[in-house]
Amino acid sequence: MVILTGPTAVGKTKLSLGLAKAIDGEIISADSMQVYKYMDIGSAKIRKEEMDGIPHHLIDVLRPWDSFNVVVFQKLCKEALTGIYERGHIPIVTGGTGFYIQALLRDVDFTENEESSEFRRELEEFAREKGAAALHERLLQVDPASAESIHANNIKRTIRALEFYHLTGQRISEHNEEQRERERAYRSCYFVLNDDRDILYQRIEKRVDEMMEQGLLEEVRRLKEMGCTRDMVSMQGLGYKELLAYLEGECSLEEAVAKIKLSTRHFAKRQLTWFRREKDVIWIHKPDFQYREDKILEYMLEVLKREKVIGVK
Numbered sequence: 001m002v003i004l005t006g007p008t009a010v011g012k013t014k015l016s017l018g019l020a021k022a023i024d025g026e027i028i029s030a031d032s033m034q035v036y037k038y039m040d041i042g043s044a045k046i047r048k049e050e051m052d053g054i055p056h057h058l059i060d061v062l063r064p065w066d067s068f069n070v071v072v073f074q075k076l077c078k079e080a081l082t083g084i085y086e087r088g089h090i091p092i093v094t095g096g097t098g099f100y101i102q103a104l105l106r107d108v109d110f111t112e113n114e115e116s117s118e119f120r121r122e123l124e125e126f127a128r129e130k131g132a133a134a135l136h137e138r139l140l141q142v143d144p145a146s147a148e149s150i151h152a153n154n155i156k157r158t159i160r161a162l163e164f165y166h167l168t169g170q171r172i173s174e175h176n177e178e179q180r181e182r183e184r185a186y187r188s189c190y191f192v193l194n195d196d197r198d199i200l201y202q203r204i205e206k207r208v209d210e211m212m213e214q215g216l217l218e219e220v221r222r223l224k225e226m227g228c229t230r231d232m233v234s235m236q237g238l239g240y241k242e243l244l245a246y247l248e249g250e251c252s253l254e255e256a257v258a259k260i261k262l263s264t265r266h267f268a269k270r271q272l273t274w275f276r277r278e279k280d281v282i283w284i285h286k287p288d289f290q291y292r293e294d295k296i297l298e299y300m301l302e303v304l305k306r307e308k309v310i311g312v313k
Helices: 012-023 070-086 098-105 116-130 132-142 144-149 155-168 172-180 197-214 216-225 240-247 253-277 293-306
Strands: 002-005 025-029 090-094 189-194 281-285
Touching: 002 012, 002 098, 012 025, 012 090, 012 293, 025 070, 070 090, 070 098, 090 098, 098 172, 098 253, 116 132, 116 155, 132 144, 132 155, 144 172, 144 253, 155 172, 189 293, 197 216, 197 253, 216 240, 240 253, 281 293
Parallel strands: 002 090, 002 189, 025 090, 189 281
Antiparallel strands: none
16 A cells, blocks of 8 residues: 655645556545535545546545544545455555544554443534534643644544543543554555645645635535535535635635635644654655656655565566
8 A cells, every 4th residue: 555645735646646657556535525525626626537547536425414534434445445456456545634544554443432422412512502612622621732733623523532531531642642653554655745834835825726716615605505514524624614604704705715725724734743743654855856756756666666565567
C-alpha cells in the first residue's frame, strides 16, 4: 500500500495520478468530503475526465445526509482493497484526513460500544443548548491535547473524544499516541507532500477564489434547497458551513469567504501537526525537487522499490 498525503492544496491529486500510472495503482480517497455526492466544488473533487482512466474509490458513494465516520471509512476501504488486490494492482491511499489513514494503515479497531449511545445523546443535546464552544471547553478540562488538535466547531470529534474518556477513563490523545506505535498492517510507504508555508497559504487563497468563481455558492445553495442543514456531518466541511451561514443571513459574503480562507489555513496547519506526529513518514518538500513533478515521482519510485512495496522492473 502507498500512502500519499499532505496539507490541503499542496498538489496531491496530480501527483497521485502520475504515481498510479507508474505502478499500476488504483486510488482510494482518504478525504472526508469527497465521499459525498453533490459536493464537488468545495471538496476539490477530481472530475471523471481528469482521472485519466485510473480507477478511483470512495468518491461519490454517499449522500450528504448519510453518516460518514472512521468506521464507515474502514469498511468501504477494505471492500475496495479486495478488488484492487484481486486485479493485481497497488492501492494508493491519497487525501488529507490523517486520522482515517492511520486507522486503515494500522487496522485500528473501532468496535462501537453500545453503552456510549446515551452519553452521546447527552453531549449532542448539550451542544445544541450551550453551543460548540461550551462543549469544547468540557474537552479542554479533561484532555487539553485533544482540545488543541480538534477545532472548537468540530462537534462530532469533540463528542467522540469526550465519549472515549467517559467510557475508558483514558484520554483519546493518549490512545492515539498508542495507536501510532502499532505495527502497520500493510507493507507500505507513507509519503507526506509539503511546501513552504507562504506558498501553501497562497495556493489556499487562490483555490478558494477559484472555487467561488466555479460556483461554490450555488453548490451550497442547492444543498440547502435539498434539505441539508448545518447539523449534518457533511455540511461541517470547509466552505460549506461558512457559506451556509451567509445564506442564513449571519454574515456578508465577503466575511464568509475570508473565513473560509482563514479556516482552511488553520486546517492545513493542523494536518501538518498530525503528520509530524506519525511514525516513519517520508517527507517530500517540493522546493527540494525544484517543484518538478518528474523528479518527485522518480524519488518516490526509488523509495518504493527499496522498501519492496513494488517490484523492481
